[in-house]
Amino acid sequence: MRLSNRVAALFASPGAAVLKPRSLFVGLGLLCLLATWLSLALGSVSLPLLDTVRAALRLSGLPVSADGLEQAELILGQIRLPRTLLGLTVGGVLALSGVAMQGLFRNPLADPGLVGVSSGAALGAAFAIVGGSALGGVPQAFSPYVLSLCAFLGGLGVTALVYRLGRRNGQAHVATMLLAGIALTALSGSAVGLFTYLADDATLRTLAFWNLGSLNGASYARLWPLLLVSTGVALWSPRRAQALNALLLGESEAAHLGVDVERLKRELVFCTALGVGAAVAAAGLIGFVGLVVPHLVRLLAGPDHRVLLPASVLAGASLLLFADLVARLVLAPAELPIGIVTAFIGAPFFLYLLLRGRA
Amino acid sequence: MLRAQNLQVQRGKHTVLTDIDLRLNPGEVLGVLGPNGAGKSSLLAGLCGDLRPTQGQVWLDDRPLAQWEGPERARRLAVLPQSSTLDFAFRVEEVVGLGRLPHQTGRVRDGQVVAAALQAADASHLHGRSYLALSGGERQRVHLARVLAQLWPGEAGQVLLLDEPTSMLDPLHQHTLLQAVRGFADRGAAVLVILHDLNLAARYCDRLLLLASGQSVAMGTPQEVLRPDSLKAVFGLEVLVQPHPERGHPLIIAR
Numbered sequence: 001m002r003l004s005n006r007v008a009a010l011f012a013s014p015g016a017a018v019l020k021p022r023s024l025f026v027g028l029g030l031l032c033l034l035a036t037w038l039s040l041a042l043g044s045v046s047l048p049l050l051d052t053v054r055a056a057l058r059l060s061g062l063p064v065s066a067d068g069l070e071q072a073e074l075i076l077g078q079i080r081l082p083r084t085l086l087g088l089t090v091g092g093v094l095a096l097s098g099v100a101m102q103g104l105f106r107n108p109l110a111d112p113g114l115v116g117v118s119s120g121a122a123l124g125a126a127f128a129i130v131g132g133s134a135l136g137g138v139p140q141a142f143s144p145y146v147l148s149l150c151a152f153l154g155g156l157g158v159t160a161l162v163y164r165l166g167r168r169n170g171q172a173h174v175a176t177m178l179l180a181g182i183a184l185t186a187l188s189g190s191a192v193g194l195f196t197y198l199a200d201d202a203t204l205r206t207l208a209f210w211n212l213g214s215l216n217g218a219s220y221a222r223l224w225p226l227l228l229v230s231t232g233v234a235l236w237s238p239r240r241a242q243a244l245n246a247l248l249l250g251e252s253e254a255a256h257l258g259v260d261v262e263r264l265k266r267e268l269v270f271c272t273a274l275g276v277g278a279a280v281a282a283a284g285l286i287g288f289v290g291l292v293v294p295h296l297v298r299l300l301a302g303p304d305h306r307v308l309l310p311a312s313v314l315a316g317a318s319l320l321l322f323a324d325l326v327a328r329l330v331l332a333p334a335e336l337p338i339g340i341v342t343a344f345i346g347a348p349f350f351l352y353l354l355l356r357g358r359a
Numbered sequence: 360m361l362r363a364q365n366l367q368v369q370r371g372k373h374t375v376l377t378d379i380d381l382r383l384n385p386g387e388v389l390g391v392l393g394p395n396g397a398g399k400s401s402l403l404a405g406l407c408g409d410l411r412p413t414q415g416q417v418w419l420d421d422r423p424l425a426q427w428e429g430p431e432r433a434r435r436l437a438v439l440p441q442s443s444t445l446d447f448a449f450r451v452e453e454v455v456g457l458g459r460l461p462h463q464t465g466r467v468r469d470g471q472v473v474a475a476a477l478q479a480a481d482a483s484h485l486h487g488r489s490y491l492a493l494s495g496g497e498r499q500r501v502h503l504a505r506v507l508a509q510l511w512p513g514e515a516g517q518v519l520l521l522d523e524p525t526s527m528l529d530p531l532h533q534h535t536l537l538q539a540v541r542g543f544a545d546r547g548a549a550v551l552v553i554l555h556d557l558n559l560a561a562r563y564c565d566r567l568l569l570l571a572s573g574q575s576v577a578m579g580t581p582q583e584v585l586r587p588d589s590l591k592a593v594f595g596l597e598v599l600v601q602p603h604p605e606r607g608h609p610l611i612i613a614r
Contacts, residue, residue: 106446246457248447252409253440257509258433258461303447 019300021307028314032088035321039084040076042325044333047072056081083218086226087324088317090215090283091293093230093275095316096237098290099309103244104268105174108298112276112290115269116158116181119188121280124154125210126195133203147210148222148281155277158184163269172265174251212337213284215324222282229278233271234313240264241305248303286339288346289316295353360385360420360549361406361436361518367414368398368405375401376573379415383549385515388541390564391553392584394594398573399553400441403522406551407438419518433461434517437506441522443498451485451493451501452477458508476508477501479539481532495527503536507543515547522553537563557611561585562603569593585609 019027041052055072058064059081066073097112105114112118128150162184166177199207243264246254255261276290293316294308301307320338323345327336361383368376376398383389391399404410406417408424417424419435427435437458445454452473459469477483482500485493490501503524510517521540525533533556541563544550554560560567560581567584569577571593577584590598590611597614 106444108447242457242460245449245453246460248449249443249445249454249457250440253438253443255409255429256407256433256436256438257457258430260429298447302453303449304453 021301021311024297024301024307024311025314028311028318032314032318035318035325036084036088038325039087039321040080043075043080043328045075047075052076079218082220082223083215083324084321086218086223086282087215087321089223089226089230090279090286091289091316091318091320092313093226093233093279093316094286094289094320095293095297095312096230096233096309097272097275097279098316099294099305099312100237100244100268100272101290102294103247103305104265105178106248106250108295109291112272113185113287114178114181115272116162116184116188117155117273117276118280118285118287119185119192120158121151121155121277122211122285123158123188123191124150124152125280125284126192126207127154129207129210130195130199130203133200145221148225151281152277154188155280156273158188159269159273159277163266171262172269174265177269209337210284211339213286213339213342214327214335214337215283216335218283226278226282229274233275236267236271237309238306240267241309244268244305244309245303284337284339286320286342288342288350289320292346292349293319296349299353360516361424361551362418363406363415364418365415366402366405366412366417368401368410369413370401370410374413374573376405379405379575381568381575381578383518383551385547385549386544387565388544388550388552388563390560390567390581391551391570392555392557392560392567392593393570393576397570397593399570400522401573402570403438403520403551403553407436407520409438420516430461433509435510436518437509437520439502439506439519439521439524441526443502445490445498448489448491451482451488451490454490454501455504455508458505458511461509472508472511473504476504476511479507479542480504481535481539496529496532499524499527500532500536503539507539510543510548513543513546513548517548519543519548519550520552521550523555524552525554525556525559533559557585557590561608561611562606581609585611 037049037052040056041047041049051069051072054064055069055076058066058069058073059077094112101110101112101114102108104110125147128147132146162177162180163172165180166172166174168176196204196207243254243259246257246259247261247264251261294312297308297311297315301311323341324338327338327341330336363379363381366376366379367374379402391402393399401410405412408417419427419432455473455476456469458476459472474483477486480500480503482497482504485497485501490498493501506519510519519540525536528536537559540550540552552564564581566579567581568575569584569589576593577589585600587598587600590596599612599614600609601612603610
């Protein structure tokens with residue numbers, strides 16, 4: 001961990017937080033509202049901004065007159081609302097898992113993918129896509145569910161294996177887990193490669209698109225399981241905020257402060273596997289959100305998890321919606337996979353943080 | 360009160376500590392001395408449960424240490440490690456405030472304790488600074504304030520274990536820090552402190568434990584332990600021992 005700590009130091013801003021928690025939450029709340037509004041209004045068919053608000057209010061059951069809102073209501077209810085909710089949830093839970101992993105590895109550079117959940121989910125999805133088509137195709141009605149379920153279980157399975165491999169004498173060794181995660185990510189990657197090799201052209205395209213992530217084709221059926229899991233994870237996280245703060249001091253220091261460290265590590269890994277697994281199952285692989293968002297929030301508000309956890313959820317949700325807007329609008333009426341957009345924005349931003357630290 | 364009986368500790372397959380019996384009494388500062396690799400840090404790790412003893416047992420009051428619940432134990436026993444690897448830009452008072460984690464005393468009371476502990480560690484002026492912008496010695500004082508805040512104000516029944524708390528401090532702060540520790544013990548806490556400076560140990564400790572190759576060589580008052588023959592045997596160092604002209608405790612001078 002010596003080298004990685006030195007790398008981490010490059011990114012660590014020695015300056016303390018810039019924003020008071022209250023102004024941060026107000027700002028992020030407004031940003032999130034704005035992102036939601038734009039995400040509902042803009043797209044291949046853009047709706048007038050005011051109509052969007054009225055239609056959204058009507059859809060949530062408020063008595064607003066229906067004059068000239070038929071089209072808006074249809075687009076909103078069937079397409080934009082599930083898509084926007086999916087984006088908010090995926091962004092929020094990816095950012096939250098990023099915070100959890102950076103806390104677990106005590107390193108601001110950790111990413112939810114480190115414990116193998118993303119690569120496991122990719123493996124599960126490849127298995128479902130290629131295996132399903134080889135078996136003559138899963139019935140159309142079930143196919144999204146089979147894909148999501150396989151991705152979810154793949155993520156959970158590989159993460160469980162990483163955790164298992166990291167355990168020795170009843171203790172989870174974080175450094176061993178990190179290395180096991182790298183090994184299993186490579187292994188899953190080669191298995192995905194094998195499926196890719198075996199796939200026919202049409203399946204290959206599905207696989208490639210899934211690996212780049214997309215909020216396209218969002219439906220309430222795909223949204224509910226994710227919403228349920230994410231709400232669970234989001235409700236759990238604030239209770240462990242102080243324990244996460246203590247964990248940043250070191251595992252033994254946290255234990256001397258009364259934290260049940262083994263239980264905390266187990267919960268962090270489990271919640272990340274659940275949250276990221278569900279997010280990937282619903283929207284494919286979307287990189288960089290879990291890495292960059294917590295980092296950005298930490299620069300604004302400091303490392304205290306009592307602020308960092310909820311603020312990262314808001315920031316992650318907003319940023320993913322903005323990325324989705326770019327994905328939708330830049331080639332309209334065609335769409336870019338959102339994973340391309342997040343990496344395109346995320347990677348240069350990451351480099352900027354790196355160079356800024358050096359100056 | 361912390362008590363260890365027949366303690367043996369292993370690191371990997373190496374036995375690094377054998378046959379240690381000791382008691383930390385309320386109001387007393389016990390200093391642990393010994394050359395590098397003598398087993399000082401292993402003793403501390405064994406006493407606080409970081410390393411599970413392969414033989415023997417550690418008791419806090421009349422209950423084996425391993426049977427204490429986390430927060431309950433944390434209100435009684437605090438540990439300051441040799442160095443810390445905090446890599447995040449907490450503000451100083453946030454780091455010290457982590458010491459209040461096992462307590463449920465509310466924000467106002469915690470704030471008062473944090474201020475008092477910072478004062479005791481002579482680090483009040485660091486309030487508001489980012490931890491990452493501090494020097495090694497300043498960080499060490501902040502962590503001392505953190506463990507003091509964990510047990511604040513200090514009373515009989517509490518135990519404080521310190522691993523080389525003065526290693527990065529300038530001469531003045533070596534003394535102010537040990538005075539703060541001394542004051543903590545005077546309010547009733549039992550303190551164990553690992554030190555390298557024999558004269559600091561002679562001045563601030565009630566009893567000393569001299570370790571070599573994982574075994575106890577001598578235990579007793581500074582006058583009993585700090586003798587030229589035992590220091591020669593343990594450190595291989597020729598010394599003169601004379602009474603301090605003003606305070607009377609032993610003064611060790613290398614020949």
